Each structure stands twice: as C-alpha cells, then as structure tokens.
Amino acid sequence: MRILVAGATGVLGRPLLDRLRHRGHHVTALVRTASTAPAGDTVVADGLDPAAVTAAVLAARPDVIVHQMTALRGLSTDAMRATARLRTEGTANLIAAAHAAGVRRLVAQSIAFAAEPRGGPVVDEDAPLYLAAPDPGWAGTVRAIAELERQVLGSPGLEPVVLRYGVLYGERTAYARDGHTGQAALRGRLRLAGTGSGITSFVHVDDAVAATVAAVEVPVTGVLHVTDDDPAPAAQWLPALCERLGGPPPRTVPGPMAARLLGWFPAFQLTEMRGAANERARTELGWKPARPSWRTGLGTD
Template identity: 40%
Template structure:
C-alpha cells in the first residue's frame, strides 16, 4: 500500500514511517524543509514538499504521491505549554486540524485514496463520569474557556474525517521520545524542579499512549475498513494523585506537594485546574476488537519504567 504521511517527522510519524516500511508499505512523507525530507529519504521513504495549509500545494503534493491511504498526524504543539494561554499555544495546531484537514481530505478524494486516518484526542470527554469513556460519550460540554478553540478544532477534524469515510484514532497523553514526558521533555523538567503539584485531591484521570503503540495502531488501522473513532490508549486510566508520585519516584525526586484548588487557579488558570482535577480516562475495548491491536505497554507504569528507569529503551 502507498501511504502518504502528513506529519512524518513528528513524534508519532518518526516511529510510524520505519514501521510502515518494515511491513512492506511504500511511504511518501510530507516535509516542509529539505533537512526534514533528507531524514525521511535516508529511511527509504519518498518525500514531497508542501505547506499543509496551502490548498493548491497539498492537492499537487498528494496527486504526485498517488497514495492508497492518507494519514494526518500534523500538529504544531509547543515544547512547553502555558495552561493560561492554551488557545494561543494551540492556534497553529487548531489550523492544522481544521484547514489542514480540509486540504488533506480534499486532496485524498481528488486522487482516489481509499483510506483516510486522522489523529484525535481521548482527553476531551465529558468529565466526572463513573467509568472510562467509550467513544459514544460526548465531548466536554462546558469546558474552560481556554480549551474551547482546541475542542472546536477537534470536533471539526472528526466531522471532516467522517465525511471522508475515514477513521479518527483518539490517542491519550502521548509519552516516549520527543514528547513532554521524555527524559528531556518539558513536563519532566517541571517535575524535577518540583513545579508540578497535585491540585486538590488529584482527581483528573489520564489515559496514556506510548508513541510506539499509536504507530502500531495506525498500521493496524490501514488493514481495516473501520470508520468513526476509536480510543487508542493503554489499559489503565489513572488519577493524577496516583501516577504523578510514581513519576516523581522514577525521577528520584521528592513526592509532589498538594495545593488547594483556589491557589492552583491563580497560578495555572481555569484550564490548568481542570486538566489536573476533571479529565476523564478512556476505554480502549473497541480499538482492541476492531483493530486486533493491543498496547505494547498495557499500563503507563510499565511504559514509564521502560522509558525513564532504562533510558534509551525502545
């Protein structure tokens, strides 16, 4: 299968491209710079150069690539995010999830690509439910103001993917090389500096996804005709009050301190507080069944241990 990967040099794309090549697929990676393209070519992928936000350029790039499938992994998330300025920090990613998706699905339709796979989020469900959210649970109805543009962009991405008959893979909090949870990542630096407290009782529930598990799910999805959306997350959603102390212990730093919600709101804003106290985990049952996929790291515990206790482990 000829697979066009937009976002081929990102944290998931950098794991996906070699995996696709090793399983016999032909890969065409989208690159904006010559340097990024050279890296893909060394792996054995073909490269096309275009700006994903340029409609005409994307139509030309995909036409030249003539793919059977298009995979949309494009984001522009900063290495460090200010929760009080979330809408600012996600502005370019929101454009890639809206106009970028329009350009990609239009180009895919023009060239007759039979498969469209996009990357969504499993961290957007209506909070405070009793169980991890299945894909049928609605998105957050009244999120903090800073999160509204991000959520609107994800809704549009999903609607555009559905119109194209494609599949959205809703990933959890990504960890592994190149992410904020990598040993040199911004979040770990904050934990090591003791700048990440447990807010209130630490009741925000996270579902994690290792980048290798996300890449493996994409490869599995290419072999199916599944549409709609699937949660690609590990088997163990966990509250901040549970996983953050484990992370601190792996980094050999003291346990995080607890601070009241009001104090956190003045320091981190309403989104920062919601992020740490209200997020809802996700259920991966459907992804396992539909994709015949299971995570390499069933729990973030195993994944964090592999990445942080033994640096450089795959």
C-alpha cells in the same frame, strides 16, 4: 499499499514511517519544509496551502493518507492556535486533495482527553466532547478536534478512521526525562491539585504507532480510543513520575486555587479529566497495547 504520512516529522510521524516501511508498504512523507525531510520518498507542502497539498498528494498517489499534522512544539498559545488551524483548514485541504487523487482511506489523529467532565471516571468514544469548556484555549482546541472529526467522518467516498490517542509518553514526548513535564518533575515544579482525582489515560508512542498501522491495514471505520489499559488518577501517576525521575514528591495546592496557581488545563487534568476506554480499538482493530500500563515506563522510556 501506497501510503502518505502527513506530519511525518512529529513524535508519531517518524516511527510510523519506519514501521509502515518495515511492513512492506510504499510510504511517502509529507513535510512542511525540505530541510526537515526524513530519509525516503518525500513531498513538500504547507498543510494550510490547498494547492500545494493537492499537488503533493497527486505526486505521491497514495491509497491511504495518515493525517498526523500538528504544530505542537510545546503548549504555547501560538502552537495551539496553529495546530487548531491544521486540524480544521489543514484537514479540509487533505480531504480535497484525497478526492482529487482518488485516495480510498483516511486515518486521522485526534485526542482521547477532550470529553466533558461528567459521567463515570472513564468514558467511551460516544461521550460528548467538552465544547463549552470555560477556558477559551481549551475550548478552541476541542472545537478544532470536533471539526476535524466531523470532516473526516463525513467525507463521501473515503473510508474514515479517527484515532483518539491518549496522553503520549516515550521518546520525544513531554513525559520523557528531557521533555517539558519530565524536567518539571525532576526539578520539583509539578504540583498536585486537591485530591488528584482527575483521570489520565496514557499510551506509549510505540503502541500508538502500532494502532495506527493497524488502522491503515484493517478495514474498520469510525472513532477509536488508543490508550493503555490503566487509566489513573493524578494522585497515582504524578508522584510516581516524580519518584522515577528522581525528583522530589509534588506538593499539593488546594483544588479551588489550582486553576489560578497552575493554569486552567493543568488544573483540569489533575482534578476533572476523564479517562478513555480502549475496548473498541482492541475489538475492531485487533490491537492491544504492548505496554498495558504507564506504571512500567512513564518517565523512563
């Protein structure tokens, strides 16, 4: 197949290009600037420029578009806002270009940790998203995710797949030794909040890439969680990360003070976040994580 990967220089984009090419697909990378172009066929367009996106897609002539566009070079407010625009305006531009080019399938990146903090500790894809989160930044992120999913799933003539990835770990992620969270763990800057009851579902980069390849090749549609088999409370994974990296054990802050001391989102992850069940992806994609638990690699690979 002819495949266009939009957002080809990101944490998932680069290994995804290699994996798809290894499987014999003709792959074109869409990048924002020529200076960041990886090896192989490339087209250049700013995802927020509709004319440029359409021209790039028409030049690539793909059967399938994989939408991995983000601007996440950290968790700054500017990066989150830029990513929200790519998930809303950028998605609309890709869909319009897909229709112009006769693309048949669209596989789009979403996140598996945007559910409302209610119900059981682990939820499936039908759980409501946290659109009314009290933090404006997180509420904006979740609304952008919801809009991306609405656009992708509601596009007539396209076979839509939304992959909600868990929290990524592995090379070039925040949880790598040289990543933001890895460095904070190494230097004793991470904190637990309350009892550490918030649940995180991780997924290794390699497993996320494998699921994306399956979503390109397998004729399924809809929303799928791409996570490992071991959703875990912060009270387990955070001390394990610190120990593995050789950092000191995390100190604990009182739960009611966590948002003020740590920031709203870290406090939410540590105390209220829900994990994400992966049964649907396993069944419909025929995929299973090669690393079924974060316990064997978080912080080391």
